[in-house]
Amino acid sequence: MIDFKNAGKEQTEFLKDAFLHKKIAHSYLFVDPMQVKGIATAYWLACLFNCTGENKPDGTCNECQRILSGNHPDVFLVDSDGKKTLSIDQVRPLKQELSKSPVEGNRRFFFIKDAEKLTLAANNALLNLLEEPVAPVVTILITNNENQILPTVRSRTQIISFENEKIDSLKSALLEYGLTADEIEELGNTDSLEQEVKYLYQELFEHNDLALVRAYHLAQSASLAKQKFVFYWLKSLCLQDLDQHNNVQQVSHLLDLLIQCDKMQTSNVSFINCLDYLVLNF
Ligand SMILES: [Zn+2]
DSSP, X not given: OOOGGGSOHHHHHHHHHHHHTTOOXXXXXXXXXXXXXXXXXXXXXXXXXXOOSSSSSOSOSHHHHHHHTTOOTTEEEEOOTTOSOBOHHXXXXXXXXXXXXXXXXXXXXXXXXXXXXXXXXXXXHHHHHHHSOOSSEEEEEEESOGGGSOHHHHTTSEEEEOHHHHHHHHHHHHXXXXXXXXXXXXXXXXXXXXXXXXXXXXXXXXXOTHHHHHHHHHHHHOOHHHHHHHHHHHHHHHHHHHHTTSSHHHHHHHHHHHHHHHHHHHTXXXXXXXXXHHHHHO
């Protein structure tokens, strides 16, 4: 079930304005590092068109509920399902759907998550879909990396960015977590550190020996600010997984260990000893 409370505030305001002026584009590219807000905003838009409540979209009427639970005949989602690529076979059904009229509302919605994973063939199939001046369809590509979208695709879409929002909300979350403003400044762009921590997280779950190697590597290179960030980011990955009900038991266990690590850090246990404790007890 999608929760459109996660939808971007500025972005929904912008789209609502376009909707009221009948200026909704027929294709968008949502650039969102985490994709959560992007997806929620896409579903929010489908609800806006179909909601039967007074405050559109309310998220609670029958139409909204069907859309948010993935059971509306005019709303389609294609995603990579954890695979490395999005193939033409996954995009093709959309082309078939394209020739049909909306079943119930006055627009159909095609959402493509993980659009950076589209293969060349899938991209080309999509081009036709974006080109053909078609039936009332709104296609929304959602990606975490705008640079991996073919320029030919990009140029046919209206781009809506969720990136600033990510930076702002990350900053305030880190302040809340106990980092000082100076430390946040020192961290700068956290993209590569996030990636490194994500690998560690995956290795932990695979019970891969590399986890320990990576932990040592992180410990060698990490300033105090980075150390705090590592634990912060491991926790956010856990919370994201809990949110999506992935591996609930294991994730909860890891979260318990991370809270233990927080306590160890405040009593001056070294970073590497905390990581050691984490890897060996998980
Ligand atoms: Zn509604």
